Amino acid sequence: MQDTRAGAGTIGRKRVTIMQVAERAGVSHQTVSRYLRFNGGLKAATVEKVEAAIRELDYRPDLIARSMRTRRTNRIAIVLPELTYFLPSPFRGAAAAAHEAGYQVDVVSLEGDETRRRERVLTLMDSQRVEAVLSFTPLGNMFPLQSDPTLPMLVMGEYDDKMRSTGAFADGTFATEIIQHLADLGHRRFLHVAGSPDWMSARNRRTVYLETLERLGLESYGVVGGQWTVRSGYEAARDLPANSGVTAIFAANDSIAFGVVRGLQDRGFSVPQDISVVGWDNEEFARYLSPTLTTVELNLELMGRQAMQQLIARVENREAPVFEGVMGRLIPRGSSGPAPR
Amino acid sequence: MQDTRAGAGTIGRKRVTIMQVAERAGVSHQTVSRYLRFNGGLKAATVEKVEAAIRELDYRPDLIARSMRTRRTNRIAIVLPELTYFLPSPFRGAAAAAHEAGYQVDVVSLEGDETRRRERVLTLMDSQRVEAVLSFTPLGNMFPLQSDPTLPMLVMGEYDDKMRSTGAFADGTFATEIIQHLADLGHRRFLHVAGSPDWMSARNRRTVYLETLERLGLESYGVVGGQWTVRSGYEAARDLPANSGVTAIFAANDSIAFGVVRGLQDRGFSVPQDISVVGWDNEEFARYLSPTLTTVELNLELMGRQAMQQLIARVENREAPVFEGVMGRLIPRGSSGPAPR
């Protein structure tokens, strides 16, 4: 790579414009523009001249000028939660997918109370700086007034307009697998420690949990919890009555599961001899717990990618791409065992 | 979710321009521009007219057009690592600080091998789309040719051009505190399980560890590890000779510490009766381990903010702001106890 770069944007070499490229190539600026935008209809010889000029001048289109004229920003906002459960993997997947599709990514994190957050999102959507919004945090009833034709928007884990959600479907599959796994081990009476109900993924795991028990003729002792924290799991275990008859606990993620295991152990229960515990996410620590934690591994990065691809398809008025690839798998480990007799 | 599509990239209502504001206010467009850019020199009466017009028309400046003219993007890139240790807190702090200063944030995640990553950063810096780069991942020897006046750039945890680092100083303080804490408990012979040496923060903790032992006349049995993982800690504990004489282990983060504790326990050692262990980060699980984990809590969000503020000061050719606020604290818990006799 030759090194003739000067401070970009700042003082230094002056920009190479489309005009200079045109002059050098011996064509008009519009021809160069056509080349850049793939408008086609250029003779091979012309294309070559233009390419040569671009190469020689090290020309790069000015994206701001382009945006100015086209009124398109090629920019998508990703909204992050302030404090809660946040996974970098789907975020990276989404950002990568956006870049691959030629979009830049704006990151906005939501702070403050409901009112301030709402305000922030509305300002964002109205700012004309982004073409779509992908949110990693639930926005609640932020848009009761769906009157405005606002921006395309997708909330990770929420249902999309076709009632198929990115991730939610996968959730269903694996929650069912977990229950099946435990039922095969002879368990009949279950407890679910749920995640924050703000999250569709939490609500969904809960729903599928209940439906699956119903379908298999098994019994739910109840659903407790409500936060994605170790503490939430610990307290759930601590508060479980000794005579509940529960022999298996499905925790909505690994942190909760960890808390559950610790709570049970502190009360003198053995895992899995007395009670089996299953988590969700396959975080690295899961295999180092004692006992090692049965969990579900999801391809989170892939999910982030697909959410973004779906969103971009909507921005461009295209058909949403078909999803493929394995979304995850159940990983049986030491924390789930045969039900006690 | 409801379908909130507008036309691809197009905006519903048509833009209000500075011209319309000027007309309504009965002044020239340039006067409105002056008002917007705080160029001053406007009579109070004029200011009022302009403000009224802006309010009535719900005018908002077109930032793209502004960028087009000023050649400034008000945009800073944040570079994220692909796979490794990634903390959302400092990221959010940095993003928030940028927004408060009127900058947008672009997120770029680095994938692929060294060559591809290098290429990606160079392209980014040359793209004229951002004014500065804040990296959350070490970039290695990516810029041996420091000849160019490239973009202002700051790597979290690395030293800046004044040899003062954001975070590194704090690291030093707390590594010293950890050793002091253990020395007070009677420990004399230590082991350090380090993080990935790519990271300045890992190198720094290691350095301060060694220096502090030296200064206090204590002994290091060695430095092992080299990854920010539970596994790395587990293996360090597994491989520690029984006769090493080590009674205290300083792990570079909580995940490593967790692995160390598990590894020791699997070998039949008691923590802290036989060996004390100290971690770093105060992750939520630290207080639920058995024993609970002594660790250091850092104000990571604050560190992210300050890194960004420092970077922005450089972009704007201002003096770097003075840092304030408490950066963290040592949290003694169950995993550190008196040295065995």
Place this chain on the structure above:
DNA sequence: GCACAAAAGGTGATCGTTCACTATCCGGCG
């Protein structure tokens, strides 16, 4: 060789703002 349509390329206007000048207002001073 000619008519004519399609393909290829050119011209000037335009996006919304700020920059660099220029013009006007108005009080004070010689």
Place this chain on the structure above:
DNA sequence: CGCCGGATAGTGAACGATCACCTTTTGTGC
């Protein structure tokens, strides 16, 4: 009274690309 100069405000030209429309070249059938 006229002139000066600072304080305000206005005018037209950029910024660098694309769009809409127009002109020239090329190819084809007879």
